[in-house]
Amino acid sequence: MKFGWSTGTNRYLTAWKDDSDPSPGDVSFRLENVGMPQFVLRKGLETIYRSGPWNGIEFSGSYGWDSAFKQIFVYNNEELYFMNEIVNNSLVIMLTVYPSGLVQSNLLKKGVFSSNALDSTQNDRCERYGLCAANSMCKIKSSPICECLYGFVPKSPNEWEKLYWSGGCVRRTSLSCPKHPNKFLKLGRVKPPDLLQFSLNKSMSLKECRLECLKNCTCKAYANSDIHEDGSGCFMWFGDLFDIRECSKRKQQYIYIRMAATELKHNKTTKLVLITIVSSTSGMLMLGFSILCLIKKSRRKRASEFNGKDMELPMFNLTTITTATENFSPKNIIGEGGFGIVYKIFEIVMGISRGLLYLHRDSRLRIIHRDIKMSNILLDSKLNPKISDFGLARIFGEDQCERKTERVVGTYGYMSPEYVANGKYSVKSDVFSLGVLLLEIMSGRKNRTFKHPDHHHNLVGHAWLLWKEGRAMELVGDIYKPSFVEPEVLKCIHIGLLCVQKLPKDRPTMSSVVVMLSNEGMKLPQPKEPGFFVEGSSTGTDMSTSEERPLTHNEVTISVPEAR
Template identity: 40%
Template sequence: MVSHDDDDDRSQQFPTKISYGRYSSSFTRPGISLDLPCCSYDHVRTTIISHSVKFCLNALLSYQNHCIHDYLLQTGDYLNAHLDYYRNLQKMSTILPLILCSLLFLNLQTSISTDTLKPTESFVDGFTLISSNQRFEFGFFSLGNSSSRDLYLGIWYYNLPFTVVWLANRNNPIRDSFGEISLKENGTLFLYSRSKGIVWSTDNITITSSFTPVLQLLDSGNLVIRDDGRNKTIFWESFDFPTDTLLPDLKLGSKLYVGLHRFLRSWKSNEDPSEGAYSFGLEPPEAPQLVLRSGSRKLSRWGPFDGTLFSGGTSLTSSPLFQNFYASNSEEVYFKYELLDESILSRLVISPTGLLQYFTWRVNSSKEWNLLITFNSDPCDNYAKCGPYGSCYSLSSCKCLSGFTPDSPRDWGLFSYSGGCRRKHELSCGHGDGFVKYNALKFPDNPVVWGNYTNHDCEVKCLKNCSCMAYANVNVYGNGSRCVGWIGDLVDLKYLPNGGEQIYIRMAHTEIKSIADAKRKRSTVKIVSVVTVIVVLLLSGGAIWYLSWIIRHRRTDQIGRSSKAQQSGSFQYIDDNQDSGCQLPLYDLETICLACNNFSERNKIGQGGFGSVYKGELANGQEIAVKRLVEKSLQGVEELKNEIILIAKLQHRNLVKLLGCCIEGEETMLVYEYLPNKSLNNFIYDKPTRKLLTWRKRYHIIKGIARGLLYLHQDSRLRIIHRDLKTSNILLDSELNPKISDFGIARIFGTDQIQDMTKRIIGTYGYMSPEYAMNGHYSVKSDVYSFGVIVLEIISGQKNWAFHHPDHDLNLLGHAWMLWNKRRPSEILDPTVIEPSYGNQIIRCIHVALLCVQQYPEDRPKMSTVYAMLSYENMELPEPKEPGF
């Protein structure tokens, strides 16, 4: 063991610096003690080589009597030395270290840039094995944030940003900063530390004398112990003991003949690689499914296998990048994937938060790992989200299967679906029960494989069992269909319009009869409808053609007249009686029709409850956005007039500019400036486009929205409450400057007015403050609440009400509050934002957002205070209280 005397402050001789691997050390004249036991030459030689160069150089320069005596007696082949030389050793102190170092580095060079370790060779911290294709590296490492410098033995990508793919001692790190591995003649690999002795080892391997074991890092990233002979027999491999990463060709599943089950287990945290709460694997062997768990609790499930994919796992299907494989036989059941493009590196990782994420790296071009897919990002992948007999649809909504009704209509009305559904008609086993075919569903959980039956025989077998609720014929092993049944309630159903399964569900005789009657009625209605439509078309065809001809020619004449009027500079204005100084251009219908290409679908750029938004271009080349209200719009004439009056009075760089309006006949339209980047929600919720939003741009948008609200609440001629502030109402110009729009339900407050009340609650849930949503009370603090929600959405790239997390059912506000209390607020940050230099600014924005979304309006800051908090980093912020909702 080498010890360093830190108190030796004697003047240095030989001020030379040597670097090797991850170590760099300056060595000086003797003065550092070497505490080695008397030992054989091989032991001394191995000890010196096994330590880092820093330690061994100190050892060479420190020659205590008894160890050097043994060393010189046994190094005749290397130095041809004799014990007599020891008496003159002090005289040659400047030469001997150089000779020993030369011999040492000859030894070191035999271990550099190799992928293989033999039983006679030693391997310590600082040495690595590198696969022959130079894709993977094996050795010791410490995590950057580890204050104690715990040592781990593992595999990572070579010449890439440090990314670990496998660990040997994940639950038992070496804490004394010294690690060594040794491959024994019997093929067993041992990991030693200085203090603990054996830290980790492979299973005992029995190898006959005819085999010579070697440790090798393969091009696949698989670390194997194999025979060094011709047959290359593998005795042990790291792919049988994966950690949190699934590499190409690594098999998840069971080796049935040895009782080995291979699955992924997450890290405890990004800084702690010990086993975390989440696991992902193939289970059970009888009807294999891919299952994500937190402890023993199922979080998500895909399966069983149907011959092509795992039921419900549409994102797990093969692609141009990779191909999936599933096999089931008497020896093993496994799932794996193979890469189809050799220029791509890929890995499937289960994150410390339970996300299944598939990353890719394009060799020679990528600068960072690209997150291609998060497999459990769909809220419908939450296990049993809709309860028994409930099927999850898009946007996380649930519906009962036909023939079933919500078990608790009250809970379903509150969007709590876990109670599931119950039958409209109870079963009567043996008295007319039958089966109804359902299409486009994910198979329910807990399948039982009965064997190779025809569809009819499978139905009979299920019908005889009163507990059997459904059956299907499934290619569950990939080698032909099997009869699969489901005993008990059907849970974890999901509607899959593309790629769903057929399943036959047990129904009472009464229900089957009512379904058959309904089908007959629908068929009759279809026949009558088709005949009626044909007759109407034949009788009306001529009239329709004639009317369209008249309309087309009349519109052409109107557009011609409009063009002449516009060229002559003729405009009308709408005048607000409340302020005679406020006038807006009143465009005629023909001008707007011409600008918007008769409101063609190609010009449509938006859709809402009020109607549609179209892009247009006036005769002078100015681009416009036209908000066209439909007859049954949620925004009526009063709201339209309100919006015209308000925006006409407001002038600010962070408010959208109203150019004019058109009120003619049944047509009511507003004409705005056209903003090419549309609304904020088109950026932050879309994975490809939100990568364009760096933190600086997001911060710029946040402050711009705050400036606009500050103007509305305080700096304009009127105090205005927006009441419907959300990301779709924040428009972005060509330079991503935010502009607040849509003032249809905004309200003007008097100078001394604090709040108001309405019985007509209009807005968007998820952005509405609690007092407004529940009681109709609104004030400037209502807008502050909406602003806080928007800030959290900009930071995270997630929608508040559509937010999903595998560990809980909280929305985005609740998740942010939970992380704040755990002192981990930065975890809410969009993973596409990698700018650590702005860490304090990001956390400050989260802090401000949480202050804005506090439950009670009196606790929320005013917009003037909010803007100051965002602008002045030294301004002290109070601790936030729990959010509303």
């Protein structure tokens, strides 16, 4: 399929109005030409995603396509289009735009009902348009993922500290052009800023572009518009720099950002000090390394005495832990509840959701975990979540949507109602478990052991009661409030309630959950009554099983009278 304008026809994709209505909706994906062409995904007038402009080799912020396809880009006075030419005739590429605002490309083999995901507009949070706002960069491998460009500082440090980045960044040292000289900071491996306020001259060299930018005090950055061969053309940006993200490309497109000369002088001085320190301590480092090797050798020898088993366990004293948590500073925790200290988790929530999406859709094998719960989410040193314990997981065939078992396994409080009552499980079972997990994370309380003086509902039921009364934020205790951003917490509670809805068909898919978490201000549907919305015993305890058991009415009883 050709994307763009060819022989007088504009070719683009429009999503369905919703999952059950095939009439055109307000989500569109098209090749736009503002200065240089770039792919743009919009929901109405709102930009959700952009690829970055064509740079003569590829779209600057895209991940690229599989080697089975050859990129063809035509751009002249009569035509503007992009397409992939098939190298292997047994393969087909399918591009789908979903009502949720997700675009995904899949690689299919002819005659085989299977596909492999190639690319998506929601590969990670940094794909979300303008997530980090003005004069900042999104770096998916950093924590937090948003950071100001060099020479810039958060406009609102308090909001930035709470991971609320909409205010963006401002210059630490203002430009005093033309009184004092300005220089440029070279920035590579990034998607260039959006073309909001810019100029383009396709005939200039990079040197001419620099001189032209220096002449104009409103010019904030410049770059080659075409990096093919030695590079050519001149982009100049005016105003704030918006929607920059770090990315690794085959050939870099460098951006040159205007700076006060004092900023760059400070940067060079810092580098010089670091080089001096490293040089003077290199001998000590070599000595330390030698001692470390001897210590490790000694430990391995001691460990071999215990039947070849490594019996070493890491031990941390109170001083180390206090230092690591900045004296258990509130800025590093949300609060203290049923789980003890609960650390910051919007990034964690997103990571868990992305992990489940991979299992359900992007993995070579479609996997249903069946035991998503707090204790099965592990965090690495940078608080990146890892889904663990696949002992109860099941692999689904490509044409399977649901299975039924006579023996139910899992953890009470996280299992979906259709699984407990009828032994039916699907991807929507994991979605239900995720919803419980979201509500637990937001409240710092366990679903099964939750108690309230006014009723005997579990945590999910309590959250539903508060939601209906417009008091959802009361789910989060006062001790947490200094450390969270209210819209983010409310969104997570909202999504959690959507995930725990009673009927599987009402619950969102994991791709929809990821989109909802990624898009600020996205209108979410109202949740319906959750599963297990019945008052339990006041002495309920948390029960779990790791062994398969027959489903009997003596162990699980659900009594919800409903009219036929």
